[in-house]
Amino acid sequence: xxxxxxxxxxxxxxxxxxxxxxxxxxxxxxxxxxxxxxxxxxxxxxxxxxxxxxxxxxxxxxxxxxxxxxxxxxxxxxxxxxxxxxxxxxxxxxxxxxxxxxxxxxxxxxxxx
Numbered sequence: 001x002x003x004x005x006x007x008x009x010x011x012x013x014x015x016x017x018x019x020x021x022x023x024x025x026x027x028x029x030x031x032x033x034x035x036x037x038x039x040x041x042x043x044x045x046x047x048x049x050x051x052x053x054x055x056x057x058x059x060x061x062x063x064x065x066x067x068x069x070x071x072x073x074x075x076x077x078x079x080x081x082x083x084x085x086x087x088x089x090x091x092x093x094x095x096x097x098x099x100x101x102x103x104x105x106x107x108x109x110x111x112x113x
Contacts, residue, residue, distance in 0.1 A: 013021075023031070034042075073081075078092075085095035 081096050081099075082092045085092040088095060
């Protein structure tokens, strides 16, 4: 199969490329024109009012927000967790997370009594 003439893959821009990039003449003119305007001359009618309420709600079908953490476990504990997770047919990290969640729920229930 022949490659189409005139097609090339563009390389993604690096941070250095973005920093070195020059604005076009039209963009520079627009910036200069806006800079020369007084605040009360700028039309803000199409910008929504800033309020404390956004109206956004979290997707109820999405799982809980997770946060990546790093913990150190002893090698024997990791080996046991791997063996037990394999027996249950689940990933080791999921198994450890399930164990931790259950233990935390039990601790909270004991504290609330």
